[in-house]
Amino acid sequence: MTLTILPVQTEADKRAFYKFAFRVYRDDPHWVPHLWPGKKAYLDKKAAFFSYGEGEFWLAKEGKEIVGTIGTGINHSRNRDMNWKAGLFGFFEVLPARYDAAKAMWDFACDWCRQRGLTELQGPYSFSGEDDHGFLIQGFDTLPSIMMGHTPKYYSEFAERYGFEKLLDTQAYRYDLSRIDFDVNKGPEIVHKIAARCRERHSGAAIRIPKMKDWEAEVVKLHTVYNTSLAVLPEFSPTELTEFKAQADSLKEIIDPELVFIAEVDGKAVGFALGLPNITEALKYAKGLQHPWDYVRFALAQKKIESASFKIMAMDPLYWGYGLDALMILEMGKAIIRKGYTWVDASLTGEFNPQTNKLATRLGAYVYRSYREYRLKL
Secondary structure, eight states, rough: OEEEEOOOOSHHHHHHHHHHHHTTTOOOOTTOOOOHHHHHHHHOOSSGGTTTEEEEEEEETTTTTEEEEEEEEHHHHHHHHHHHHEEEEEEEEEEEEOOOHHHHHHHHHHHHHHHHHOOEEEESSSSSSSSSEEEEETTTTSOOTTTOOOOOOHHHHHHHHOOOOOEEEEEEEEEEEGGGGGGGGGGGHHHHHHHHHHHHHTTTTEEEEOOGGGGHHHHHHHHHHHHHHHSSSSTOOOOOOOHHHHHHHHHTTTTTHHHHHHETTEEEEEEEEEEEOOOOOHHTTTSSOOOOOOOHHHHHHHHOEEEEEEEEEEGGGGGGGHHHHHHHHHHHHHHHHTTOOOEEEEEEEEEOOOHHHHHHHHHHEEEEEEEEEEEEOO
């Protein structure tokens, strides 16, 4: 039977595109469905990405049966910043043993890119750099934490068989609080020494939690810090303010201000640390929040969350060495322990991020999930 790649056009197509993943992962106990409202925003082209990029969505069909899904896109902002002519693929799902369907979808994505004058295909990204970037290559027997994806082992195998090459690996770290008997004072001595030195030498330095009533202003400040802090990394392009705001707004309802810390020097924001309740533990039971009763299940499951997720430590390079990161880590640790969490996820960090990887190792954390992003020259 002929395999065809068809555009997602109708509301029924959008629902089928979303629901297909439930078929792929029906026997995987570690998969957590994406939230329908968020994916619907992409399918309706109302997500922040479409203010600086473009994209389309496709169904791979064999007769009437869906055997795969894919999105093709262009991040114009990143291409401009990196001087690339790259297309993206994302929203990629395919049935086991159907390399033929994966190949057909990638063939289609390559042609889509060539028709637009692009010279390489990168992915998976769905589509923002903060959404589902990379195929899982380690940690298949673990549950993803908040803002992390989950894919079968055969996805990366299919990609490498097709000819994709590694672009970047990212890691998620895990830290078990039992290592320090749930007492920050028993944490690594070096962290306490650095924090003490910071207090002695930098009288203008301070750590505070965000002012939720000034949400918009706080987000703008942190956007500047975020881009400045990561600008030293290879393959980094600044995140658009619209995207950063959209990400922040999507988290606003679940943010616990007591797990977010802003570092200031003489009143200027120069760094921040973002921690979140790891609501993926609860979302596992929410079926993607497709129906009203799913919200009830989610609310009940939230009461049993055992972990927190340390999403990012951002610091303006001009203030590296001050010790503000140590101060924020100690405050984060105190808050996480006070709230009764038993372990911490720290994700995601790129392999070329020496500061974060060094810090995680010093704290005694270990890698428990890894992802790989790919590129293919056209």
